[in-house]
Amino acid sequence: VSRYLYEHLFLAHLYFDDDAQRHYFRLIRSRTPPGVAADPIATRRPYDDPGSERVYYRLQREQETIVDKTHMPYALGAQRMARWREWFLTPDYAVDQLPSYDPTVAANPFLAFRALPVSARYRFLLDEAEFTIMGFIKGPVCRGQVALDVIQDRFWVFFLADQRLPQQRDDFLARASAFLRLPAEAGSSSGIIGPWREYARLEAQYLRHKSAALSEYALAKERPTLDWIWDGDGVNPNAALTVFRHYDSASVSKGLLGEPPKTVWVLSYPLLERIHYLLVAGFDVYGNVGHQALSRLYMDFMRMEAEFNALTFLPLERRRAVRDYWYRDAGDEAKEHVYGTLARFEVDSGIRFRTQTPLAEFYAMLRTRLAPVLERQRELASVPDAGLRQDLAALAGVHGASLSWWPEVLILRVDDPPHAARYFTVLRNTGHRHVTSLLREGRELQPDENTLTVVAGILGSYPNAIFRVQRDEIGALATALRTLASENDYRALADRYAVRRTHADFWSISDALQDEHLRLAPIAGGLLDYSRLENR
Structure with missing residues (x-):
């Protein structure tokens, strides 16, 4: 333990x-x-x-x-220790020997810790799911565009309920553990082509194994319903998360931020554990290009399986259409991993949908199911000033190709004397046809699908720009943003609002921003990194 x-x-x-x-x-x-x-x-x-x-x-x-x-x-603290004792020490189970440090065992948590109850391991990961996901967001793996282009620019994350489905149970994972080997078993030096084919073969076997077990369970016991989704036990806000990708870094936050996203992840215990051992515990930043490439390529499988889990809740006849939209112009092999011949589930949903847009309905149902635990501190709805809230919502409504010149993480300081300055983060979500390209992301961009998300407070460790506006200038900022058509247009806008590195009051404004960040997030906040702060 x-x-x-x-x-x-x-x-x-x-x-x-x-x-x-x-x-x-x-x-x-x-x-x-x-x-x-x-x-x-x-x-x-x-x-x-x-x-x-x-x-x-x-x-x-x-x-x-x-x-x-x-x-x-x-x-x-005392409550944390009580939960750990309840999960790991109170249950009656046998540990015949301690796990080996041999890489073929140690790199595979389903072998190394097979004596520990799956329910205990999963409850531990869920208890602080934001922290679990943050491991690969803030750990050394999420550095650079190639590492980050494996995920969409914004998506919501949910979790399967504890031990409800076969892939959450000890007996299933004991049988499947041989398929769940991870690239770190080869250490920090690895080839690429040969190992990649082997891991692709293992993943295909696992998907078939899991699909068969899931189909058998659904036909014999229950079809997918909202009860399959973890509700945070009615008290835990980690049940719903939002992940943002910022080109070469990322952020995660509790709550469902922004409008309904293009894609969604539903994570199971095996997925959550594999992501940790792939990108956190098993990743070596000093490893060779083979190790790092395999880690990045294997993460494609994790994303696809999380999306497959979400598709199983939709009507059977709509799943492939949603998959095809998520993976426009992607190869057939990628689509088959998401939902098709490899990841199969031909059992209809147990949820009654009433419209021709079931994904939007599913999002709304999840909002309702998780309403008691949703973290709302960053939502614009938490802004008490109705007029300001309306202006920020209008800013968040800007979308399309004009955002191509807008920074990905912009901190917006709103001055409204005699009131204290208020801070918001404006995040650009870049549109993609799909995110399966390792080195050719630029070819998959879909500028007309660019969107903005505006959140209260400061989100993101690497701000790209700081804008300072007066309370009555937000509408004008939104209008100007809709008409951006070149770098020169953005530069003219920045001349009016940006607090650049060369600004005479840069450090006093920065100090005030940092103080407010630590006031709003006294536990989660730290010093921001200005290495990506643009001076354009």
Whole structure:
């Protein structure tokens, strides 16, 4: 259990929920026990052989400045410990031997931790699902355009209910674990073509195995309904997340932000665990190009399977049409992984749909089901000023090719004396025909489908621009944005509103922005990174 927790929390900034000063700690492996100075074990991956007969898991004070781009806070306390004991220590199960550090075992969590109940592992991941997803958002893997073009610019994330379906159960995963090998089993040096064919073959076998089990379950017991979706147990806001991609970085937030997105993920335990061991625990930033390419290519499978899970809730006769829209001009092989000969589920939905746009209905149903737990702090609906809320909604309604010149992450400071300045983030969501291209993303762009999402507060660790507007100028900003047709048009707009690096008051404005960020997000916030701040 300690090893499992360590391999999932090694990047976390741990703090105690009753510590008013909020000291942060790292969970480390040490050669020395508590009571003497820690002797950290440094390895490329958290599951590499420690080279020590005995490992001690210890807390070490974080000494570095907390920066937003790597800050992943995780609270420890009496309630957390009670849940961990309930999930991992109270159930009666046998552990005959500790898991090996051999890479073929350690890189596959379904082998290494097969003695631990699947329900315990999944509940642990769900309990802080935003943190789990944040591992690959803020970890070292999400750096650069090639790494990020595997996901859409904005999508919602939901989760399958605990142990309701076959792929969530111990017996299924015990049989399927041989198909769930991950690229990190080869270490940090790997070829590309041969290994890729092998992992594609294994994924195809797993999809057939899972599709058969899911179909058998649905025919014998229940067809897909909203009950299959985890509702956060009525209290946990991690049940619904929004992910934004910003070209070469990304963000994740609790809640369903913006208008209904193009695509949606529904994650199961095997998917959530594989994403972690593919992109967080198993990823080596110093690995060769083969290792990094395989990790990126394998993530395509994860996205496709998450989308397949979502499609199973739609009417049978509409699933392929939705898939084809998500993957316009993509190859047939990619489509078959999403929904087709490999990922098959020919059982109709148990949900009664009333319109010809079932995906939009599904989104609305999920909003209703999860309403008691939805995090609404960032929604524009949380803005108390009705007029300001209306103006920001109009700004968020701008879409199309004119946004091609707009920054992807823009912090909007709204001045309204004598009131304090208010801050919002304007995020550009770039339209794509599909996201299966590894090196040719530019060919798949769909500028007329560009959209904006405006959220309250500051979202994103790497702002591309800071605009300062007066309260009554938001409408004019939206109007100007609709007419952008060139880089010169944007430059003229920036001349009016942007706080560039060369602005005489840049640092005082930056300090105020940073102070407000830490006020609004005292736990989750850190120092922003200006390395992507444009000066155009």
